[in-house]
Amino acid sequence: MKTEQTRLTEGQLIATVLPPEIKITDKPGQVMIGNVDVSVTNNGEAIDIGSIYITLPCGDTQADLVVPNTEGNIIAKEGLPDWKIEPSPDGVPGKFKAIPNDGAFSLGNGRSVGFTFSQITLSHLQGDAEVGVKVFPPDGNTPILDAKGRITKILDVKAEIALTSITTVVTAKQAVKLEYKGKGVNTFTLSESTSKEKHTDTKDGEIIKNPAVTTIYTLEGKTADIRLQTQLTVSVLPPKFKMLTVDSFTVDKGANALLSWTTEDADSVIAELNGKVIEPPYPTTGDKVGIGPFDAAGEIDIWPVMNGVKGEKNTFRIKMNPPRVDSFNITALPLQPNQKCTFKLDWVIKNAARFEITEHYAGQQQVTVLPVPTGATTFNVTPSHERTDYKITVFALAKDKEEQPITT
Numbered sequence: 345m346k347t348e349q350t351r352l353t354e355g356q357l358i359a360t361v362l363p364p365e366i367k368i369t370d371k372p373g374q375v376m377i378g379n380v381d382v383s384v385t386n387n388g389e390a391i392d393i394g395s396i397y398i399t400l401p402c403g404d405t406q407a408d409l410v411v412p413n414t415e416g417n418i419i420a421k422e423g424l425p426d427w428k429i430e431p432s433p434d435g436v437p438g439k440f441k442a443i444p445n446d447g448a449f450s451l452g453n454g455r456s457v458g459f460t461f462s463q464i465t466l467s468h469l470q471g472d473a474e475v476g477v478k479v480f481p482p483d484g485n486t487p488i489l490d491a492k493g494r495i496t497k498i499l500d501v502k503a504e505i506a507l508t509s510i511t512t513v514v515t516a517k518q519a520v521k522l523e524y525k526g527k528g529v530n531t532f533t534l535s536e537s538t539s540k541e542k543h544t545d546t547k548d549g550e551i552i553k554n555p556a557v558t559t560i561y562t563l564e565g566k567t568a569d570i571r572l573q574t575q576l577t578v579s580v581l582p583p584k585f586k587m588l589t590v591d592s593f594t595v596d597k598g599a600n601a602l603l604s605w606t607t608e609d610a611d612s613v614i615a616e617l618n619g620k621v622i623e624p625p626y627p628t629t630g631d632k633v634g635i636g637p638f639d640a641a642g643e644i645d646i647w648p649v650m651n652g653v654k655g656e657k658n659t660f661r662i663k664m665n666p667p668r669v670d671s672f673n674i675t676a677l678p679l680q681p682n683q684k685c686t687f688k689l690d691w692v693i694k695n696a697a698r699f700e701i702t703e704h705y706a707g708q709q710q711v712t713v714l715p716v717p718t719g720a721t722t723f724n725v726t727p728s729h730e731r732t733d734y735k736i737t738v739f740a741l742a743k744d745k746e747e748q749p750i751t752t
Contacts, residue, residue: 356388359477360458361493383458384479384489386451393449393457394482400438400461400475429459448482503528505565507576515581515609516653517554522561522576524549529565529572536561555580556653583610583648583655590644591632594665597695600634601644601662610648610655618642625649638662667696667738674734677724689734690722696738705729 362381382398426446432439442459451457479489505526514520524532525548534543534551537560543551553561558580565572584607591602606629607613613626615635626633628648635644641663648655670692677686693699701723703712714734716723725734 356386356391357479357489358385358387359383359479359489359491359493360385360456361475361477380461380475381458382461382475382477382493383456384451384477385456386453388453390450390452391488392482393444393451393479394447394484395480396442396457396459397432397478397480398440398442398459398461398475399436399477400440427457427459503565503567503570503572505529505532505563505572505574507534507561507563507574509576509578512577513579513581514555515650516556516583517651518580520553520555520578522551522553524551524563526565526572528567531566533564533566534561535564553578554651556651557582581609583650583653584608585648585655585658588646588658590660590662593660594663595636595638596665597639598637600636601638601660602632602634603630603644603646603660604632605630605646607648610650612649614647614649614654616645619645638664640664665695667694667740669693669736669738672736684726684728686724686726688722688724691736692721693736693738695740697740699736699738701734701736703727704733704735705731 360381360383362379380400384393384396427442427444427449429440429442432441440461442457449457475493477489477491477493478487480487503526505524507522507524509520509522511518511520522534524534524545526532530546532545532547532549534545535541536553536555538555538557553559555578559578561576561578563574563576586606586608588605589603591604593601595601603615605613610628613628613630615622615626617635622635641661644660644662646658646660672691673689675688675690677688679685689701691699691701698718699716701714701716703714703725705727706729714723714725725732
């Protein structure tokens with residue numbers, strides 16, 4: 345039996361109702377309440393009491409007595425020897441009148457008068473039921489206390505809930521059917537660890553989910569008095585690279601970086617060059633795929649993807665090869681009548697911000713820089729000395745910055 349008390353106060357008197365442990369099944373039938381204990385306590389100066397009317401829950405839509413107030417179904421036990429209990433004169437089922445034998449009872453400070461009603465059987469109890477308590481003075485029809493105590497109910501069934509799925513390991517956003525069911529449960533609430541979304545239901549059911557990452561689903565079942573909870577984890581296999589390589593972390597200006605890859609649990613591959621998405625996405629396997637071109641050092645970010653969900657990002661920082669001269673040649677041109685011999689210079693340079701070709705000969709006072717147009721790859725020269733050398737110098741940076749010359 346519960347020990348919790350429901351107290352309702354009016355003035356200096358307090359009515360106390362000890363709610364019994366009411367067990368209710370989910371099937372129609374009788375509900376045995378057992379005992380109902382009612383008492384009235386005085387917390388002030390002594391006061392005279394003429395009668396106490398107690399109304400038990402019966403005769404309404406919430407709680408009907410199996411048999412109306414007859415001996416053997418409701419037995420009133422006197423709380424004090426000088427009190428007696430009898431059915432209320434108005435004939436209301438479940439209503440009793442307690443009166444002192446002397447016609448008046450002086451209830452002193454801190455004292456109580458109480459009564460126990462036993463063998464109470466109800467046909468049903470859909471909601472909580474009330475016990476009414478009215479206290480009247482010896483000479484008057486106006487109650488000095490009009491209070492109600494509540495009888496609570498307990499579900500007499502082992503409440504159970506279950507959350508299941510045929511598949512608990514999936515790829516990103518793969519459909520998962522979650523089934524929930526319970527016994528003795530009024531309401532289901534399904535929540536998930538990856539969002540604030542909730543699904544509620546009042547009966548067994550199922551729902552389709554498409555988790556992007558591993559998610560914990562929590563099913564909560566509620567009854568009138570208790571709350572049950574169970575969890576189910578759906579593990580999501582993230583898209584990933586099984587193999588991912590780059591041929592070289594340095595490239596020539598204007599060239600591509602070459603990447604190769606294979607994937608697992610993915611349907612495509614997405615790449616970005618210096619933060620800009622490359623369209624369209626790449627297939628799940630790639631062999632020496634060119635990503636670029638690079639005019640300066642930069643970054644490639646690349647992800648495996650499944651149903652729009654990205655896996656772990658991989659980053660390649662690509663640097664530029666240093667400036668170099670791949671070739672520098674001099675070729676004699678056909679000799680023209682009455683003209684000096686002319687030669688053609690041609691060259692191939694890489695990764696240079698600029699270059700210079702200079703002329704050198706014996707006794708030279710100042711180095712001569714040839715007026716080669718920007719971007720040219722050939723230039724004709726007519727040496728004026730018996731021996732003339734030509735040198736090409738490439739620079740890594742712009743002319744107004746610190747330069748790293750390489751001379752051939």
